[in-house]
Amino acid sequence: MSDVEELVQSFxxxxxxxxxxxxREIVRSLWRTDGRHLMxxxxxxxxxxxxxxxxxxxxxxxxxxxxxxxxxxxxxTLPGVVKxxxxxxxxxxxxxxxxGVGFLTLDQERRIRCDYLFTES
Numbered sequence: 870m871s872d873v874e875e876l877v878q879s880f881x882x883x884x885x886x887x888x889x890x891x892x893r894e895i896v897r898s899l900w901r902t903d904g905r906h907l908m909x910x911x912x913x914x915x916x917x918x919x920x921x922x923x924x925x926x927x928x929x930x931x932x933x934x935x936x937x938x939x940x941x942x943x944x945x946t947l948p949g950v951v952k953x954x955x956x957x958x959x960x961x962x963x964x965x966x967x968x969g970v971g972f973l974t975l976d977q978e979r980r981i982r983c984d985y986l987f988t989e990s
Contacts, residue, residue: 872979873944873946873951873979874944876951876973876975876979877941877944877951877971877973878941879895879899880899880941880971880973880981880984881938881939881940881955882938883895883896883923884923884926884930884931884938885927885931885937885938886923886927887927887931887932889924892920892923892924892927896916896919896920896923897916899980899981900916900919900980900981901976901981901982902915902916903982904916904919904981904982904983904984905982905983906919906922906983906984906986907983907984907985908985908986908988909988930957934966935959935960935961936957936958936959936960936966937957937958937959937960938955938956939955939957941953941954941955941971942954949974949976950972950973950974950975951972951973951975952970952971953970953971953973954968954969954971955968955969955970955986956969965990967988967990968988968989969986969987969988969990970987970989971984971985971986971987972984972985
């Protein structure tokens with residue numbers, strides 16, 4: 870697995886992480902201090918806001934509804950940009966509840982400047 874693939878899989882994995890301390894560590898390792906997340910009406914910036922956004926999504930989708938964000942597929946890269954497909958499925962049946970495309974813009978150290986998540990279904 871390439872460094873970029875590992876980065877994308879870690880990005881997907883943080884949304885499933887239920888341990889608050891571990892989730893905080895992952896957020897701080899993936900995003901720059903001024904990192905940004907955009908998805909629908911969500912537009913957050915900075916580690917604290919990112920941690921809150923990921924925690925809220927985790928509580929709603931993973932803990933309360935028993936969904937899991939599955940490993941990314943179709944990972945493609947260009948200098949400073951990564952594109953991938955993501956989906957969220959029921960943990961018990963595997964039925965896909967949501968799917969879409971994600972884009973990460975990266976700095977020179979391969980930390981996330983901004984992530985853009987689009988839902989297609």
